[in-house]
Amino acid sequence: MIWAFLLNLFLTVVYVMLTANSSTPNVIVGFAIGFFVISVYGLTQEGPTYPGKVWRLMRFGAYFLRILVQANLKIAWECITPGLTQTPRILRHDVSDLNDTQLTILANSITLTPGTLVVDVSDDHRWLYIHCMYAQDRSSAIAELRDLHNRLTQEVFT
Amino acid sequence: MNGLRSMILSLAEGPAGHEFVAASHAPSPLQPVLFFVLELGAVLAIAGMMLCLYRMVSGPHLADRVLSGDTLAFQVVGLVILLTVRLESTVYLDAALVVAIIGFASTLAFAQYIGNLKRRTES
Amino acid sequence: MTWQTIGDALSIICALAGIFFMFVGAIGVVRLPDAYNRLHATSKCSTLGIMGLALAAVFHVGTLAVTTKALMTIVFAFVAAPVGSHMLAKAAHIDGMKPWDRQMSDELQQDKDRQAGKSPGNAPREMRLGPQNRASGGPSGADPTPRMSTAV
Numbered sequence: 001m002i003w004a005f006l007l008n009l010f011l012t013v014v015y016v017m018l019t020a021n022s023s024t025p026n027v028i029v030g031f032a033i034g035f036f037v038i039s040v041y042g043l044t045q046e047g048p049t050y051p052g053k054v055w056r057l058m059r060f061g062a063y064f065l066r067i068l069v070q071a072n073l074k075i076a077w078e079c080i081t082p083g084l085t086q087t088p089r090i091l092r093h094d095v096s097d098l099n100d101t102q103l104t105i106l107a108n109s110i111t112l113t114p115g116t117l118v119v120d121v122s123d124d125h126r127w128l129y130i131h132c133m134y135a136q137d138r139s140s141a142i143a144e145l146r147d148l149h150n151r152l153t154q155e156v157f158t
Numbered sequence: 159m160n161g162l163r164s165m166i167l168s169l170a171e172g173p174a175g176h177e178f179v180a181a182s183h184a185p186s187p188l189q190p191v192l193f194f195v196l197e198l199g200a201v202l203a204i205a206g207m208m209l210c211l212y213r214m215v216s217g218p219h220l221a222d223r224v225l226s227g228d229t230l231a232f233q234v235v236g237l238v239i240l241l242t243v244r245l246e247s248t249v250y251l252d253a254a255l256v257v258a259i260i261g262f263a264s265t266l267a268f269a270q271y272i273g274n275l276k277r278r279t280e281s
Numbered sequence: 282m283t284w285q286t287i288g289d290a291l292s293i294i295c296a297l298a299g300i301f302f303m304f305v306g307a308i309g310v311v312r313l314p315d316a317y318n319r320l321h322a323t324s325k326c327s328t329l330g331i332m333g334l335a336l337a338a339v340f341h342v343g344t345l346a347v348t349t350k351a352l353m354t355i356v357f358a359f360v361a362a363p364v365g366s367h368m369l370a371k372a373a374h375i376d377g378m379k380p381w382d383r384q385m386s387d388e389l390q391q392d393k394d395r396q397a398g399k400s401p402g403n404a405p406r407e408m409r410l411g412p413q414n415r416a417s418g419g420p421s422g423a424d425p426t427p428r429m430s431t432a433v
Contacts, residue, residue, distance in 0.1 A: 022345055072329045075322050076305040079312050086318065088381065092388045111363035112328060117321050118363070119370040120389055129389040131317045131370065136385075188289035192341065195293055199300040199334075206307030213310050213319075221316045221373035225323055228365055229310050232327035235354070236303050239334040243292065243341050251338070251350040258331075258354065262361040269368035273375045 002156070004042070004050055005057065008034040056155040063151065064109065071114035074133075089135040090119055093128045093145050100125065102157055106149065113148055196244045203237045220275070224268040231261025292340040299333025302326045315381040316373050324366035331358040 008031065015030030016022055035050075042050040078086065095103055103125060107118045115133035122129075135141040210233065213226040238254040309322025335351035374389060 024345070068325070068329060071325050072302050072305070075309055075325055076302070079305055079309040079322065084314060084383075086314075087383065087385055088318065089385045090387045090389045092392070107367065108360070108363040111324055111366060112359075115321070117317060117324065117370060118367045119317070119374055122392070127392075129392075131321075133318065133321055184285070186283065186285040186289045188286055188293065192289050192293050192296070195296050195300070199296060202300050202304045206304050209307040209311045219316055219373065219376075219378045221369055221376070221378060222319065225316065225319055225366070225369055226310055228369070229306060229323045229327060232323070232331060232358075232362075233303060233307065235358075236299065236330055236334050239331070239338055239351075239354070240296075242347070243296065243334075243338045246342050248342075248344065248346045248350070251347060251354065255350065255354050255357065258357055258361065262357075262365055265365040266368055269365070269372040272369075273372035276376050 004038055005054065008038055010034075011037065060151060060155040064112075067113050067148075071112065074114050078133075086133045087136045089132050089138065089141070091130050091132050091135065091138065091141060091145075093130055093142065093149075094126070095128045095149075096126045097153075098157075102152075103128075105156070106152055109148065109152065110145065114144075116145065193244065196240050199240050200237060203233050203240065206233045220268075220272050224265060224272065227268075228261060228265045231257060231264075235261075288340045288343060292337045295333045295340060296337035297333075299330045299337060301330075302333065303330030306330060314383075316378055317370060317380065320366040320370055324362045328358050328362045331355065 011034030012027060012030040015033060016027055019026060019030075035054075039050045078084070095106065098106060103121070107121070107128065110116050110128070110130060111118050115135075117131040117133075118128060119131050120129040121127070130145065132141045207230055210226045210230040214223050214230070217223040217226060235254045235258050238250050238257065242248075242250040242254070303326065306322050306326030309326065310319050313319045313322055332355050335354050339348050339351045380387065
């Protein structure tokens with residue numbers, strides 16, 4: 001999925017260099033041509049089509065930006081109001097179904113989502129140890145992590 | 159605020175002057191508001207650097223000091239980007255990227271050092 | 282109402298958001314209780330603050346060179362801040378940093394102790410909370426116990 005999108009960006013760069021015109025409309029035209037070419041090529045392959053994949057990727061990006069802003073507002077509220085209300089824990093989360101690249105992407109996005117921070121990975125890449133800021137109830141904190149994990153698996157890694 | 163503005167500009171321009179500044183378009187009516195916001199941002203970024211320095215002096219653990227240095231690097235990056243917007247110049251963003259990369263590399267180096275510290279004292 | 286005015290309005294909004302979040306990150310570094318909580322503040326707030334300021338530069342200047350460099354800075358901040366905070370948290374845990382006394386449980390320490398063959402220490406609060414709050418779903422007898430590293 002990611003590779004097809006990167007190929008699209010590469011085709012855009014090639015188009016811009018070949019036409020020697022780096023204005024914004026030309027970049028958009030190059031991106032559109034690359035998008036069309038990869039879509040037509042994708043019709044010969046099995047599985048989901050390329051526009052659908054890009055749409056799901058953009059939907060995940062919107063979701064990710066929303067929870068990033070939400071995380072920042074949580075931290076801001078914690079810092080500005082007097083008193084500390086966190087109940088931190090270090091939790092363990094099962095990631096045995098991901099390979100190394102996916103594990104890296106998941107760890108980076110976990111660090112940027114509300115109240116969670118990756119502390120360690122076990123050596124066999126099976127468990128992720130996560131410092132959770134608001135984890136009074138362990139199962140609900142794990143459920144939030146599982147939601148992000150499922151969204152990443154279904155919308156980006158397909 | 160006017161004295162501060164002239165001070166920031168005189169510090170930032172240096173001998174090169176307006177060589178790289180690309181001010182070809184007419185200024186919009188919102189430009190004074192934007193410049194006020196940028197000066198406020200410079201003041202707040204410097205206040206944030208002071209807070210990071212406090213944590214760097216008083217951190218109970220070595221990791222606290224290193225993370226305050228990391229935050230300090232990001233505040234410097236923010237200050238340089240504010241300067242880019244204020245002067246409408248392209249060259250300062252390179253400095254922002256370089257400061258970000260050096261801060262990241264120093265954080266990684268200090269993290270390696272902290273992680274090896276316990277083993278080194280045991281042996 | 283020209284394009285320049287619209288760009289300046291967007292630039293003001295982005296710059297205000299970026300300034301606010303960067304300052305909140307600096308406050309959080311001072312106020313929050315231990316290094317893990319401070320790493321929350323520095324990783325999240327620095328990322329969004331840099332993103333807001335770089336978008337302000339894009340909207341105000343708007344040439345292709347500034348746009349490219351600003352996007353590179355944003356991408357680098359998104360990659361570098363989580364990785365740096367992850368490395369620092371791992372190093373602090375290896376060095377045995379004393380956590381905040383209101384921290385409820387530390388399953389990483391439990392796994393490290395199980396690996397080393399010691400009795401689970403350093404988790405007094407877990408004992409007081411009783412078995413219903415105990416960690417579940419972890420490596421039990423059937424699962425292979427995770428091997429913990431001792432180096433970064």
